[in-house]
Amino acid sequence: MPKKTPPKLPKLLNTKIYKTGQTRGADDDVIYQNRVNRKSTVLIPFALWNKVSAAPEGEESFESGFICLLTPKEFFETDNIQQVLADKGLSLGTNALVFYQIRTDWEDFNPEDQGWSPANSRTSPLLGQYVARIAATTADHGEKISRGFNTTGMKGAGIRLFEYATTKRINECRIQLEAIFWLCHDSLDSVTEFNMIQEEAIERRDYCLAEAQNSGLLDFELLKEARMVNEQHQTICPLCLEPLSSYGFFNRLVQATGREVHDLTVTEINLFHIKELRYGEYNHRAYNLGWGHHHCNVVVKDSGIDETLSWMEGVVARNKDSGYMN
Structure with a gap:
């Protein structure tokens, strides 16, 4: 019997998960390819x-x-x-x-x-x-x-060496990233609001979580250790640890009044490398990719979470010492 195909995800969410297998953008003035497969x-x-x-x-x-x-x-x-x-x-x-x-x-x-x-x-x-x-x-x-x-x-x-991932790793990451989406506390609410029928949403969720479990990609202890979920097995931002609302996968980033960009496509929640990409390591892999707030991702950049937290600790301490914070 052929394997049953699960119901389709909302287009925006499906595209977001698919693009995790692609490299970051690059313009014509650099030697790198723009938004291509990580196996390039x-x-x-x-x-x-x-x-x-x-x-x-x-x-x-x-x-x-x-x-x-x-x-x-x-x-x-x-x-x-x-x-x-x-x-x-x-x-x-x-x-x-x-x-x-x-x-x-x-x-x-x-x-x-x-x-x-x-x-x-x-x-x-x-x-x-x-x-x-x-x-x-x-x-x-x-x-x-x-x-x-x-x-x-x-x-x-070609692509930056540290962005490389094998086809197997790319597929594993996509399975795990979708599973982490479904662990958001309001995932069923958001997908049904974005044109999924409730019964199909439940079927897709159960299919994905079972696939992740069977592939060894739903070990909650490892997910918690990697800062992807909390004690309640709910999806969190790896930096600020705030539980994520699945609506952030669909909502465009709020722009400052008077500085709006009409073609902005950035959503509130983006792909988040727990351990940063760097030469000598291949960190686009399972249990190292989560979802996080866009702004938290921008703060971390290529420094990594630990280094960023140390920097933030110093910022807060200096502000307290200077009387700007209680």
Whole structure:
């Protein structure tokens, strides 16, 4: 018998959960791809190669491969660079590129003088030896230099290494994140208000929680330890620990009067990495992704919860000592 398909989630919620498997945004002035799957080609800085180039534990390689990026100085000023690369399993134009970001490097080590071509393939061969993203300057009237991975069908060379996740991890995170949504105290109320029939909402909730349980993704002790739920098994914000209302998944962020943006799509509740993304770790994984307030997420940024709490403690202490707080 084919597996029964559960009722569909409201579109906005379904899209929000689906997008957790995508990387953060990136504009045309950087080398990264914009909002693509986390299993895409990863970009690894040569300076960090020895420390961070290994694929996630249990994986032999990256699903969509990798590109190692060298600075012009690393390539041109390292003795016997071709052998150095070969010893690491790297080769220029095959899985490694020289990445130009500084105008003086472009002038001192101009790739066109080397007879090089800008790369435009994310898989071997890369169809070139370099890529460039150099900002325009007003002081010396320097033009913007953008070479390689800048066409409509080939925007960006790859993704940030620390944003990478395997297909399996992406799917596990989506299952767990939906389950955490259903643990909000008013989840049934919100989804029925956003066009789900009550019976279908209950069926979808029970299906998701059972799937999470059967996949080992609903261990409440681990969820509580990770700051995702409280003692009552209700969903909370990982920073402020306030129980979350599921309506925050649908409601747009409140904007200051007179500073409204007409096309704002940010909701009150967003994806929240418990342990921050960083080189050397693959933290887009189950039991490390929760839901949190947009503003709490902005405060934490890339610092991590513990470091942020220590900073906040100092802020409060100084305000008390100065008489601004009782």
